[in-house]
Amino acid sequence: MLLWIAFSLMTAAAILAVLWPLRTGAATRAAGTADADLAVYRDQLAEIARDRATGLIGTAEGEAARAEVARRILRATAEIGQEGAVSGGDRRRRLVAAIALVGVPLLAGGLYLWLGSPLYPPQPLAQRLEAQPNPSDIAILIRKVETHLEANPDDGRGYEVVAPIYARIGRFDDAARAWANAIRLLGPSAVRETGLGEALMAQAGGVVTGAAKSAFEAALAADPKDPKARYFLGLAAEQDGRNAQAAAIWSALAADTPADAPWRGLLGDALARVGAEMPAPAAASGPGAADVAAAESLTPAQRQQMIRGMVERLEARLAEQGDDIDGWLRLMRAWSVLGDGAKAKSAAGQARQHFAGDTAALGRIDALARELGLGS
Structure with a gap:
């Protein structure tokens, strides 16, 4: 109720501030002054006529005085006409201003009552997102998974689903925590351990830290042929200055990699950095x-x-x-x-x-x- 009173007072103040300069008075005062001047000029004409009749002034002087007063009368009459035109324009402006100042609040109030209501309770962001979610909005999908995990903190599969999405959008801290929870709840696997290692690397700006290296070693223990774990362990050796070990790791990986594997180019660049040559690719699985x-x-x-x-x-x-x-x-x-x-x-x-x-x-x-x- 207090809010509505405040809005009403503010609207009234705004209307008064616009209408006050348009109030009547200036034109009326100007018209009254012109009418008084005309009365004086008429008296002067009558006085000139009396003076000529009594012989106080000559004919020539009388005509000259009469012509001067007539000019003043014409000027005052013209001013009255102008004031009338201005007064008519003022009335039109006041009418438009009144319609606008009354109509705009009424229109705004009607639209508000139609589209909204002060009686509606507040809706938090999460409630609005749940009302009509857009499946293409990744933020909404992530929020749904997070809400699910808040209610079901032991759902390892949920952590496993959201972890790579976190990594893809640059939330590496969250990705690392999600992978760690997935490993804790579902057990280690090559995919989960390499995911954790990559998230820890991204946190460190591309450096294979001790924790990331441990994750890649765990992935290799789960799957000795895992190409990601083997590549990043070679990268860890290179970053530690052990180029010969890095070359050995990458050369073995390249020998097991098919010719059409998408990461062969990356391996070639890595081997070139440590001064090693690219070995022949693994035999293709199709017919020769x-x-x-x-x-x-x-x-x-x-x-x-x-x-x-x-x-x-x-x-x-x-x-x-x-x-x-x-x-x-x-x-x-x-x-x-x-x-x-x-x-x-x-x-x-x-x-x-x-x-x-x-x-x-x-x-x-x-x-x-x-x-x-x-x-x-």
């Missing part, structure tokens, strides 16, 4: 030129058996080195092409187990499974 030539001379049944043998070799390699997401996708597609849907679905399940903490890899696996009609 000799295999293709031999397949052309086979019968359809023999060719089918040859293809099945290559797919089985790929399956055996992935059983030992399960961190090759592209290999798993090739295996799923190969079994599907061969008409063995059960094995294709089994390959999808194994791939999901290997990349349980990698949301990007899981998305690729699920997308291909839907494409091949393998279900979830």
